[in-house]
Amino acid sequence: MSLRMRLQPEALGSGMTSQRVRDRLVERLRGNGISDERVLNAIRTVPRHLFVDEALATRAYEDTALPIGHGQTISQPWVVAKMTEALMQVEPTRVLEIGTGSGYQAAILAALGLEVHTVERIGELLRTARKRFRQLGMNIRSKHDDGRIGWAENGPFDAILVTAAAPALVDALTEQLAPGGILVAPVGPASSQSLLRLHKDADGRITQQTLGPVVFVPLLSGMID
Ligand code: SAH
Numbered sequence: 001m002s003l004r005m006r007l008q009p010e011a012l013g014s015g016m017t018s019q020r021v022r023d024r025l026v027e028r029l030r031g032n033g034i035s036d037e038r039v040l041n042a043i044r045t046v047p048r049h050l051f052v053d054e055a056l057a058t059r060a061y062e063d064t065a066l067p068i069g070h071g072q073t074i075s076q077p078w079v080v081a082k083m084t085e086a087l088m089q090v091e092p093t094r095v096l097e098i099g100t101g102s103g104y105q106a107a108i109l110a111a112l113g114l115e116v117h118t119v120e121r122i123g124e125l126l127r128t129a130r131k132r133f134r135q136l137g138m139n140i141r142s143k144h145d146d147g148r149i150g151w152a153e154n155g156p157f158d159a160i161l162v163t164a165a166a167p168a169l170v171d172a173l174t175e176q177l178a179p180g181g182i183l184v185a186p187v188g189p190a191s192s193q194s195l196l197r198l199h200k201d202a203d204g205r206i207t208q209q210t211l212g213p214v215v216f217v218p219l220l221s222g223m224i225d
Contacts, residue, residue, distance in 0.1 A: 015058075016049075016057070016058035016059075016060075016061070017047070017049040017057055017058070017060060017061065019044075021061045022043070022044055022047075022048075022061055023044060024061065025043065025061045025062075025063065025077060026040050026043055026044050028063055029043065029063070029077060029078055029081050032063075032078055034078070034081040034082065034085060035085075036084075036085045036088055038088060038112055039081050039084045039085050039088060039108075039112070040081070041111075042084070042108045042111040042112050043077060043080070043081060043108065045111050046104070046107045046108055046111050046136075047136075048060045048061060048074075048077070048104055049061070050132055050135070050136070051068075051074055051102040051103055051104040051107070051129075051132060052066050052068065052074055052102065053068070053069075061077075063076055063077050063078050064076055065079075065215075068101055068102045068125065069124075069125070070122050070124065070125060071217070072101055072122070072125065072217055073101070073217060074101060074102040074104050075101075075104070075105060075163060075216070079195075079214060080104065080105050080108055082195070082211065082212075083105070083161055083163075083184045083195070084105075084108055084109065084112070084161075086182065086184045086197050086211060087159035087161060087182050087184055088112070089182065090158060090159060090180060090181060090182045090199075091158075092114060092157075092158030092159035092181070092182070093114065093115055093158055094114070094115045094117070094154075094155075094156075094157050094158050094159075094178075095109050095114045095115065095116050095117065095157060095158065095159045095160070095161065096117045096118070096119070096150065096151055096154075096155070096157040096159070096160045096161070096173075096176065097109065097116065097117070097118040097119070097160075097161045097162075097163060098118075098119050098147035098148075098150075098160070098161070098162045098163065098164065098173070098219070099118075099119075099120060099147060099162065099163035099164040099219070100118040100119065100120035100125065100126055100129045100142060101120065101125055101129070101163065102125070102128075102129060102132075103118075103128075103129030103130075103132045103133060103140075105161065105163055106118040106129070106133070106138075106140050106142075107132070107133065107136060107138055107140070109161075110133075110138045110139070110140050111138075114159075115141075116140045116141065117140075117141045117142070117143075117151050117154050117157070118140060118141070118142045118143075119142070119143045119144075119145050119146075119147035119150075119151060120142065120143075120144060120147070121144070121145065121146055121147065121220065121222065121223040121224065122223075122224055123144050123223070123224065123225040124225065126142060126144050129142070130142060141154065144223060145223060146221055146222055146223050147162075147164075147219070148166075148170050148172060148173075148219065148221065149172050150170075150172045150173050150175075150176040151176070152172075152176055155176035155178075156176050156177060156178035156181065157176055157177060157178060157181060158178050158180070158181045158182075159181060159182050159183070159184075160173050160176065160177055160181070160182075160183040160184070160185075161183075161184050161185070162183070162184070162185035162186065162219065163186075163216065164186070164216055164217050164218060164219035164220070165185075165186040165187060165188060165190070165193045165214075165216040165217070165218055165219055166185070166186075166187060166218075166219040167187070167188070167189065168187060169183075169185060169187060169196065169198065170185075170219075173185075174198065174200070174206070177198075177200045178200070179200055179201065179202045179203070179204060180200065180201065180202055181199075181200050182197065182198065182199050182200075183196075183197075183198040183200075184196070184197050184198075184211075185198070186214045186216040190215075190218065192213070193213065193214050193215060193216060194210045194211075194212065194213055194214065195210070195211040195212055195213075195214045196208060196209070196210060196211070197209045197210075197211050
């Protein structure tokens with residue numbers, strides 16, 4: 001590899017992936033209704049360009065979903081911010097994410113100081129995400145499994161975030177929610193998904209609220225390498 005090629009990532013660092021570009025994304029999210037400064041700060045801190053293929057790094061700070069291989073996507077920053085903001089309302093400690101994907105959402109949760117558990121059904125995506133967690137020095141617990149069963153041994157969780165859409169809420173996940181906990185999940189068919197926010201009160205009673213329309217890849221069964 002020539003010296004010039006090896007210098008390219010540096011050049012990127014001062015251009016399309018610089019702090020200034022990240023700050024601009026944060027201002028855009030603020031303009032679109034995200035107000036939790038902790039969440040905005042996490043987005044300012046975590047280098048999203050490290051969670052996509054190098055060829056897409058220059059687009060990493062656009063407010064858009066991007067392909068990560070295997071027909072999957074890294075969620076749009078606004079969606080990540082919205083879901084994270086919703087779960088931060090209960091001041092969680094122990095959090096479960098279903099659908100690690102690129103690892104970006106998990107990294108945002110870790111940057112917020114939460115104890116993060118994440119489950120992914122595609123082995124190759126999980127291996128790549130784990131490398132990124134190590135590279136960033138993030139201590140995130142992860143498991144290669146069908147996330148529809150949750151992670152009971154490590155539960156209950158103060159917050160559960162599902163980042164793939166199911167036709168209906170998954171009971172096993174609701175059961176692993178601690179009293180006072182919150183679950184945020186896209187629910188519905190590909191053509192009309194809604195982001196749901198479910199709250200379990202201290203007595204185990206559940207209330208539900210719709211946060212708005214979203215588009216997610218489907219929550220699938222089984223696991224693949
Ligand atoms: N949170 C991710 C978004 C990834 S897209 C990010 O920040 O990049 C959704 C992910 O959910 C995909 O990687 C997909 O493979 C995964 N997924 C779908 N069904 C799943 C299941 N049953 N269990 C675990 N992961 C699942």
